[in-house]
Amino acid sequence: MSKKMHLGWFMNYAPPQWLDPFDRVNTSWTNADFHIEMARMLEGACFDYLMIEDTLMVSNAYGGSTEAALKHALQVPKLDATVLAAAVAKATTKLGVIATASILSYPPFTLARMIASLDHLSDGRFGWNIVTSGEEQAAHNVGLDALPPRQMRYDMADEYVDVVTKLLASWEDDAVVMDRDTATFVDHTKVHEVNYVGKFYKSRGPLNVPQSPQGRPVYLQAGGSPRGRQFAAETADSIVAIAQGIEGMIDYRNDVRARAQAAGRNPDDIKVMFLVTPVLGDSAEEAEAKRHKMVNTDAFITGQLGMISTVTDIDFSAFPLDEPLPPLTTNGEQGSLNKFTQGGSDKTLRELATTETGFASCLPLVGTPASVATQMAEAIEAVGGDGFLLTTPIQHLSRRYVTDITEGLIPALRDLGAVRESYEHDTLRDNLRAF
Ligand SMILES: Cc1cc2nc3c(=O)[nH]c(=O)nc-3n(C[C@H](O)[C@H](O)[C@H](O)COP(=O)(O)O)c2cc1C
Known part of the structure; x- marks a missing residue:
């Protein structure tokens, strides 16, 4: 019996695969039918969650033009992630x-109201x-002249989360009384102003949404710089x-858990989920051929x-494909840059x-369902927890890929006793804390 792992799906939000002859989606991806079907498949496999990525721009970072982003559908076009979440819920x-x-x-x-509403719509899921957004263009699109530096973005995020959390708590859980004898819908003594005045944000409150089923929705965080990890350790229920x-996974998880402990939190309340992109085949050779292609x-x-x-806001079209990269830094996703450059390795860009x-x-997972399941179970055993976030490279999300996972990999993980076979609870937070 293996240590149980949590499972999520990190969904790069862009059109699913449309070029492959076996995976031709039509316009149904814009009416959420594709994503609803996918979500039901993940639910059948008892995933903890589907996470919908979002960005706020049509990027021109590659080659100084929007051509690559639009031609190859890189993070665009997409709909508003919260609207899709409502349909999926x-x-x-x-x-x-x-x-x-x-x-x-x-x-x-506005954000607190929106996420409380979504928690209600989903019955606590x-x-x-x-x-914080890591792209200059995103900042320009929302009216800023420049993206604030990383440190300031995280300072803003600390305060933002503080005020949102206080607004979410502005209704006591028994404020809605619906007392027919006194014709009282809400007991106003249980709904409180917040009167938040910070360095960056102000809000009076109370919220105009009753307390949501989870009290506050689950908080997830993605961002791997030391400052990002500190923010996650203090705030998040789960981390992308x-x-x-495996060594990198151990370091990451231990670091976040130590920071959480130092911040007075129980480290077990934070589920660190590692991104992986399995490629599966009937045999090791077939899987490798698929990956190669x-x-x-x-x-x-x-x-x-x-x-x-x-x-990263770095134009990688400017570097020769068959030479190593010079040293690089970014005000965007430093963790992603480090991962991409493999810590400044001397490999060529290609x-x-x-x-x-x-x-x-995080791991090279290429093989049969049974061999990849074993590799995943061994990794979680070595790292100590907590789970994986499955994802596809951009442009490669398809029914066929999701089916490989839900009908190949998941049963193989179940054979090892490494994943749940039914949901323990009704709410997302309870399921995350179930083991
Ligand atoms: C795996 C991963 C997924 C991310 N997903 C998103 C996303 O969906 N939308 C977004 O605006 N930023 C996303 N980010 C960016 C982070 O929230 C953060 O702004 C960025 O990584 C910079 O912080 P860091 O230097 O601490 O990594 C993601 C980052 C990582 C590493």
């Missing part, structure tokens, strides 16, 4: 549904992926983590370089772009 009953929303997008009051191999195309390489350009199954994957 109403089509499922157990799966956690997490939407990304940037602190740059909404005043805290909603989570908010707290991001990218790390290099996937990564060795111009579209894949441009997709990888376009993605890393977008999230080698970095075609490594394994995409730069975000």
Whole structure:
């Protein structure tokens, strides 16, 4: 019997695979039918959650033009992630549904109201992926002249989360009395002003939404710099983590847990979820052939370089493909940059772009369902927890890929006793804390 792992799906929100002859989606991805079908498949496999990524721009970071982003559908086009979350929540009953929303997008009051509403709609299965946005263009789109530096973005996020959390608590859980004898719907003595005045944000409160089923929705965080990990350790219920191999995973998780302990939290209340991109086949050779075919195309390489350009604001079209990169730093996603460059390795740019199954994957998982399941179970045993976030390289999400996972990999993980076979609870937080 293996140590049990949690499972989530990190969904790069962009059109699903449309070029492959076996996976041609039509326009149904814009009416949520594709994503609802996918969410139901994940629910059948007892995933903890589906997490919907979001960004706020049509990127021109690659080559100084929007061509690559639009031609290859890199994080665009997409709909609003919270709107999709509402549709998915109403089509499922157990799966956690997490939407990304940037602190740059909404005043805290509006965000608190939105996430409380989604927690109600989902009967306590909603989570908010707290991001600060790491792209200059995103800042310009919401009216800022420049993206604030990382340190300040996280200072803003600390305060933003504080005010949102206070607004979410502005209704006591028994404020709605619906007392027919006194014709009282809400007991006004149980609904409180917040009167928050911070350095960056102000809000009077109370919220105009009753307390939501989870009290406060689950908080998720993605961002791997030391400052990002500190923020996560103080705030998050679950973390999207990218790390290099088992050693990197151990370091990441131990670091976050030590920071949580120092902040007075129980480290077990934070589930660190490592991104992986399994490629499965009937045999090891077939899986490797699939991976080889996937990564060795111009579209894949441009997709990888376009993605890393977008999230770092570094134009990777400017570097020769067959030479190593110079040392690089960013005000965007430093953790993703470190992962992509493999800590400043001397591999060529082409080698970095075609490594394994995409730069975000923490482990090279290529093989049969049984061999990949064993590898995952051994990794969680070595790291100590907590689980994996499955994802596809951008452009590669498809029914066929999801089916490989839910009908191949999950049964193999069940054979090892490494994943749940039914949901223990009704709310997302309770399921995350079930083991
Ligand atoms: C795996 C991963 C996923 C992320 N997903 C998003 C996202 O969906 N939307 C977004 O605006 N930022 C996203 N981010 C960016 C982070 O929220 C953060 O702003 C960024 O990583 C910079 O912080 P860091 O230097 O601490 O990593 C993601 C980062 C990582 C590493």
